[in-house]
Every structure is written in structure tokens, then in C-alpha cells.
Amino acid sequence: MDLYENDHGEYRSKVSDAMKPFEIDSGSFETPPELLEKTDALDPDLVENDKRLSDRALARIVLDITSALIDDKRIKDLAAKIRKQLEKDEYEMPLVPEFNPKEAKTKGFSPFLRPDGTPTVAGPVTAIDDDDPKYRKTPDEEEAEQLADAEAEAAAKEASSAESLSEGELVADQDEEDDEE
Numbered sequence: 001m002d003l004y005e006n007d008h009g010e011y012r013s014k015v016s017d018a019m020k021p022f023e024i025d026s027g028s029f030e031t032p033p034e035l036l037e038k039t040d041a042l043d044p045d046l047v048e049n050d051k052r053l054s055d056r057a058l059a060r061i062v063l064d065i066t067s068a069l070i071d072d073k074r075i076k077d078l079a080a081k082i083r084k085q086l087e088k089d090e091y092e093m094p095l096v097p098e099f100n101p102k103e104a105k106t107k108g109f110s111p112f113l114r115p116d117g118t119p120t121v122a123g124p125v126t127a128i129d130d131d132d133p134k135y136r137k138t139p140d141e142e143e144a145e146q147l148a149d150a151e152a153e154a155a156a157k158e159a160s161s162a163e164s165l166s167e168g169e170l171v172a173d174q175d176e177e178d179d180e181e
Contacts, residue, residue: 044072056082056094 046052059078070076085091103109113119137145 044075054094 040046041052042058043052044055044058052058055075055078058075059082082091103115106115
């Protein structure tokens with residue numbers, strides 16, 4: 001919706017390109033670094049999680065994306081700290097808060113963002129009861145799967161034995177040629 005509100009021409013172009021195979025994002029970002037730079041995801045002066053990546057994420061990519069990050073003291077110090085932790089195998093991945101079902105009732109809810117704009121893990125996974133017959137394979141499906149596995153195994157054995165036979169024939173043919181000379 002942001003694209004529609006901000007640039008009608010670009011929106012129309014994207015929609016018309018969606019009808020053409022392999023041209024969905026033509027004329028847009030050519031590389032991931034270009035995407036990050038042009039969307040301000042790498043700007044250390046912006047508020048964290050507003051439009052840009054977190055300090056930890058910026059510190060992990062500081063090595064080769066852009067000089068603006070290399071010159072930023074806060075990011076440089078955090079990158080050095082993380083580099084040491086990685087070398088000592090002490091780096092702990094950032095924890096993301098779990099899904100809170102109460103938040104799902106709020107207006108504008110997204111399972112990937114908390115109301116304050118910080119990321120969250122995906123929404124709850126549907127629980128599957130293994131004892132429920134609708135989630136289990138029927139005996140026919142199990143038998144068909146076993147039969148398919150057996151056929152695949154037999155075909156693999158046949159192919160490997162045919163390959164070893166052809167190698168043996170090559171050796172025998174080579175021996176015959178040597179004898180003739």
C-alpha cells in the first residue's frame with residue numbers, strides 16, 4: 001500500500017509487470033546492498049526498528065556494505081564486540097519475543113511486528129494431534145509409499161549394477177585390444 005500511496009506510476013508498473021512472467025521486479029533494485037541502502041535500512045542515524053535494521057544486525061554486516069557504517073563509532077564498537085564473541089564461540093543469537101495472542105486482537109495487528117515496531121516471531125503454529133486419524137496416513141497411503149520406496153531402491157541397485165557391468169566390459173574390451181597389439 002505504501003507504493004500505491006507514494007508512487008502511483010511505479011505501482012501501476014509493478015502490477016502490469018506481475019502479469020508478465022519473470023518481470024515482476026524489473027527496473028528496481030539490482031542487488032541486496034542497493035535495496036538496503038535505498039530503503040535507509042542501513043542509516044545508523046534513524047531510530048532502531050523504525051525504518052532501519054537493529055544495531056546488532058548492522059554490526060553483523062558492517063564489514064562490507066557501506067562506509068557510513070564503518071565510520072559510525074557505535075556500530076564499529078558493537079561489531080568488534082560481536083567479532084570477539086564469534087571467535088570465542090560465545091555469541092548468543094538475539095532473542096525475539098514469543099507471539100502473544102492478546103496482541104492479535106489489536107487494530108493493525110501483524111504477527112511479525114509488536115505494537116512498538118520491534119520484530120516478533122511468526123504467529124502461533126496450528127497444533128496437530130498425531131492421534132487424530134485425519135492427520136495420519138491411511139493404510140493404502142502407507143503401502144503405496146513403501147512400494148514406491150522399494151521400487152526406487154530396486155531401480156538404484158539396477159542402475160549401479162548396470163554401471164559396474166559396463167565398466168567391466170570396458171576393462172575386458174581394453175584387455176582384448178592390448179592382446180591384439
